[in-house]
Amino acid sequence: MRTKKPIQWGSFRVIAPYAGRYKLWMTISIAASLVSAGTDVLAGYAIQYLTDSTMNGAWLWGSQTILSVILLVAAAVLAKYYSSFYSGRFGFSLARDVRDAVSSRLEHMRIADLDGQSGRIVTRLTSDVNTVQTFMQDVLPNCLYQTIVFLATFGYLTSLNWKLSVTAVASIPLTIYLVAFLSKPIGSYNKGEQEGKELMAEVAQDATGGIYIEKVYRLQEQLKLRFDVGSDMALKYSVLRQKRYSYLIPLFSVVRWIPLVSCSVYGGFLTFAGELTTGSLLAFIFLLNYLVNPLTMVQSAIGDFYGASVSAQRIGELLAVQGEEEGHSSFRTKTPTETGSDVIAFDDVFFGYNEDRRILQGVSFRVEAGKKVAFVGGSGSGKSTMLQLICGFHEPQSGRISVYGEDLKHWCLEAAREQLSLVSQDAFLFPGTVADNIAYGKPGAAMEEIVEAAQMANAHAFIMDLPLGYGTPIGERGVLLSGGQKQRLTIARGILKNAPILLLDEPTSALDVQSEALVQDALERFMEGRTVIMIAHRLSTIKNADEIIVMHEGLIVEQGTHEDLLARGGFYLKLYAKQMGHTDEIQAWRTGGVA
Numbered sequence: 001m002r003t004k005k006p007i008q009w010g011s012f013r014v015i016a017p018y019a020g021r022y023k024l025w026m027t028i029s030i031a032a033s034l035v036s037a038g039t040d041v042l043a044g045y046a047i048q049y050l051t052d053s054t055m056n057g058a059w060l061w062g063s064q065t066i067l068s069v070i071l072l073v074a075a076a077v078l079a080k081y082y083s084s085f086y087s088g089r090f091g092f093s094l095a096r097d098v099r100d101a102v103s104s105r106l107e108h109m110r111i112a113d114l115d116g117q118s119g120r121i122v123t124r125l126t127s128d129v130n131t132v133q134t135f136m137q138d139v140l141p142n143c144l145y146q147t148i149v150f151l152a153t154f155g156y157l158t159s160l161n162w163k164l165s166v167t168a169v170a171s172i173p174l175t176i177y178l179v180a181f182l183s184k185p186i187g188s189y190n191k192g193e194q195e196g197k198e199l200m201a202e203v204a205q206d207a208t209g210g211i212y213i214e215k216v217y218r219l220q221e222q223l224k225l226r227f228d229v230g231s232d233m234a235l236k237y238s239v240l241r242q243k244r245y246s247y248l249i250p251l252f253s254v255v256r257w258i259p260l261v262s263c264s265v266y267g268g269f270l271t272f273a274g275e276l277t278t279g280s281l282l283a284f285i286f287l288l289n290y291l292v293n294p295l296t297m298v299q300s301a302i303g304d305f306y307g308a309s310v311s312a313q314r315i316g317e318l319l320a321v322q323g324e325e326e327g328h329s330s331f332r333t334k335t336p337t338e339t340g341s342d343v344i345a346f347d348d349v350f351f352g353y354n355e356d357r358r359i360l361q362g363v364s365f366r367v368e369a370g371k372k373v374a375f376v377g378g379s380g381s382g383k384s385t386m387l388q389l390i391c392g393f394h395e396p397q398s399g400r401i402s403v404y405g406e407d408l409k410h411w412c413l414e415a416a417r418e419q420l421s422l423v424s425q426d427a428f429l430f431p432g433t434v435a436d437n438i439a440y441g442k443p444g445a446a447m448e449e450i451v452e453a454a455q456m457a458n459a460h461a462f463i464m465d466l467p468l469g470y471g472t473p474i475g476e477r478g479v480l481l482s483g484g485q486k487q488r489l490t491i492a493r494g495i496l497k498n499a500p501i502l503l504l505d506e507p508t509s510a511l512d513v514q515s516e517a518l519v520q521d522a523l524e525r526f527m528e529g530r531t532v533i534m535i536a537h538r539l540s541t542i543k544n545a546d547e548i549i550v551m552h553e554g555l556i557v558e559q560g561t562h563e564d565l566l567a568r569g570g571f572y573l574k575l576y577a578k579q580m581g582h583t584d585e586i587q588a589w590r591t592g593g594v595a
């Protein structure tokens with residue numbers, strides 16, 4: 001997701017559809033800016049008129065003049081209020097919509113694109129969106145206002161004396177060119193700073209997510225080193241940017257003097273020569289700010305433009321990432337009704353997370369409705385990978401995975417996942433209450449259903465012992481609960497979902513014997529009447545499976561029932577005897593005896 005394309009206006013194309021939704025607010029803001037620019041120029045005219053009239057001995061402070069001044073002030077105040085309020089409203093709504101779009105894109109992103117990208121994604125959702133928001137909400141309207149006020153002022157001053165107004169703007173083109181040229185690197189400094197921040201966000205996320213491990217293994221030093229790389233990078237680029245601003249700002253102060261000094265000298269000369277009234281000269285000096293201010297704004301606006309275009313480009317990259325549904329048909333959205341076809345089937349499936357290494361090497365198996373199939377094998381043999389493929393988290397490089405006889409590619413992934421419940425080793429709970437966490441299995445579930453699911457999952461008793469029962473909030477990742485309790489809540493969630501296919505990825509392997517018994521008991525009830533694919537290290541838990549498939553280095557090396565496999569005297573027998581501590585029984589099995 002690295003930014004490679006050159007920075008350009010085109011980067012904002014991705015933001016345009018969201019900005020287009022708030023055209024009305026933007027139009028009000030622009031119209032108010034126009035009025036505001038008009039009142040500013042009228043103030044200059046008022047100065048000229050009142051000064052010249054007073055100098056000519058006319059007393060103008062009658063009710064009409066006072067009313068005009070009041071109206072002018074009221075119009076200026078209202079115009080500035082509406083311009084600021086509606087540009088803010090536009091900016092905040094735009095930022096909300098862009099964040100929503102990014103976050104709904106995240107939901108549909110492929111696991112491979114999300115893995116290890118949390119820091120980058122968080123930075124894009126926060127810092128990059130903020131940068132674009134500030135640009136659209138403050139910088140762009142201000143540029144527009146400054147341009148309008150500049151043109152109106154220039155027109156008015158030209159009508160007073162064209163020679164003096166040409167003198168006032170003579171230095172502008174050179175200044176703009178200089179600034180555009182000198183501000184250019186600011187975009188890449190902003191990008192470097194953002195990347196440093198992304199790295200910091202990643203480390204902070206790792207550090208909080210793995211806080212226990214970090215403390216026990218004393219990883220603080222290592223994480224700190226990684227964090228420092230990010231923070232040094234952010235510091236380096238922000239200092240470089242500041243350095244640039246630091247010589248651009250004084251340069252601009254000096255540049256501002258040029259029109260001021262030249263207009264004062266030349267204007268004084270013209271007044272002395274009778275070509276300009278005193279009031280006109282005062283109006284000139286008063287309005288000169290509106291000619292010069294856009295100059296001071298140009299340098300920061302160009303820097304902001306480069307910064308915002310980099311951010312827009314990074315947001316665009318995130319929005320353009322291919323969704324996991326792409327390449328999938330969406331016609332299978334209903335629960336299948338066919339009978340007879342296998343619930344899950346793998347046909348010669350090859351898969352690797354990257355080009356260099358194949359994890360599954362031509363795996364084929366079938367799972368019939370209502371059957372329980374267990375996968376066993378050494379660590380890294382590809383068992384969990386296979387479950388991930390069934391869930392559609394990754395796609396095989398070749399071969400076919402079918403669900404209810406239909407290629408997974410032809411399923412709408414959401415509909416396919418409706419058929420599945422997954423219970424894994426990592427019992428993940430979300431922030432919220434106990435009831436919320438169970439109800440994620442069936443949005444809108446009634447309390448009775450939640451309690452019933454918890455009872456089936458052996459969770460009701462411990463939930464009732466919690467301070468607020470089902471209403472007890474569980475912290476991020478359920479810090480209040482033990483491993484077994486968390487696992488029973490995820491089982492209750494699965495029970496409530498009531499999907500016909502159950503995937504179990506070593507749900508009890510991290511538990512002690514007592515917790516394991518409670519979870520196993522809950523799982524037995526959960527498995528009833530469903531098609532189950534389970535991965536287990538403890539072979540005692542899968543003895544009764546209808547079929548056991550043994551995997552080794554991405555290949556299926558044996559399959560059959562517990563008894564078949566023991567009798568075969570191969571991998572499975574070795575694994576079983578090793579686990580049971582019956583190594584001397586291997587010999588007995590090899591000679592044909594079954595205990």
Ligand SMILES: Nc1ncnc2c1ncn2[C@@H]1O[C@H](COP(=O)(O)OP(=O)(O)OP(=O)(O)O)[C@@H](O)[C@H]1O
Pocket residue numbers: 115353354359377378379380381382383384385386
């Ligand atoms: N997201 C990933 N990116 C790259 N490689 C991965 C990824 N996930 C797993 N692997 C690799 O794929 C191989 C198979 O992993 P998998 O988790 O499927 O094995 P397993 O049989 O379930 O092992 P275990 O019993 O230890 O859980 C391993 O070598 C692992 O390092």
